[in-house]
Amino acid sequence: MSEPDASSGNRLREQAVRWVARVRAGDCTEAERRTLDEWLAQDERHAAEFRKIQSWLSDAKKSVPTDFPELEVARHYRPAAPRTLLAVAASLVLLIAGGLWAFNHSQPGDVFRTAKGERESITLSDGSRLVLNTDTELEVKYSWRARTVHLRRGEVLVTVADANHKPFEVIAAGGVIRDLGTSFNVNQQDGTVSVAVLEGSVGVSLKGKGGERQLTAGEGITYSASGGQTSVERIDVDAVLAWNDGRFVFRRTPLKDVVSQVARYHDVRIEIGDARLNWIHVSGTFGIMDIDGLMNAIEILLPVRFEEVQTQRGERVFRASYQGDQLAG
DSSP states (O other): OOOOOHHHHHHHHHHHHHHHHHHHTSOOOHHHHHHHHHHHHHOHHHHHHHHHHHHHHHHHHHHSOTTOHHHHHHHTOOOSSGGGHHHHHHHHHHIIIIIHHHHHHHSOOEEEEOOTTOOEEEEOTTSOEEEEOTTOEEEEEEOSSOEEEEEEEEEEEEEOOOGGGOOEEEEETTEEEEESSOEEEEEEETTEEEEEEEESEEEEEETTOOSOEEEETTEEEEEETTSOBOOOEEOOHHHHHGGGGTEEEEEEEEHHHHHHHHHHHSSEEEEEOOGGGGGOEEEEEEETTOHHHHHHHHHHHSSEEEEEEOOTTOOEEEEEEEOHHHHHO
16 A cells, blocks of 8 residues: 555545544434445545544543633534535644644643752652652643653652553653653753663653663663763662662762762752862761761761851851871871
8 A cells, every 4th residue: 555645644634534523513414424434444544544633632632721712612613514514624623733733832831849858749640650859840741742741950750650652751951761661760960861760661862862772670871961971781779769768878979979969958068178088988878868967977987077167158068078197197
């Protein structure tokens, strides 16, 4: 069977819309239904296009807001006379194609934010679940075509509901993380994005880069807004998910990275002025909100001392110093 050209495709769509409108009018005769059955049986493309138009209208009914009057009129259209049906059907095509395009591209989504130190769990309308970590902002947009989360900053744990196989994707710093039936974590900090797959698999593609990298459970990848990316690597799932349990898990983590993690959750600044501290690595599990306990543990286990510095603005500022010389003496 040869592929239809654009003009024949448009004619097929007009016919399908005309039949959908006629069936939905509520007064379709038995003779018309027999004619419709014959038309559907003529070519598999007829039935496919008919189902597509019906699906568009069904999705539009669920997705388009109530202040979209043109599409609402099209959904409830009842033809006054058969001779006006073609004109109305053509209008219906334009309303579906134009109206839904406008909705998908210009309507604002739902924006969710967490403050520093805050964590929030959100269940979306399709049953998917988002857990937002500290200082996170994202926008959720659902349309007839896809379910999209724009991660503007921060970290989110995503568990995707099936929702009739409608695509679910997270957009972050020029990359797209496409769900393939899974649970995954996305962390965006300073233009760098880390993706970790906990269950199932995801596809990761970067703007301007060809192809898609596929990751399965227990794998992760890191990429930057400039287009650089690491190879797919194994991840420490417990460490990735620790924040969801209110914990830090460090595995020989450089002190400067520990300090960066603390700054994500607390209005505290820790200054590291001694280059020798760059060689200090921290291991262990600590409560995220117990910053004093974390610093006390580091002082006990490692040659580090934290001294609180008084500031005019009343900030909590600590200066880290190296204590190896005193220990050696």
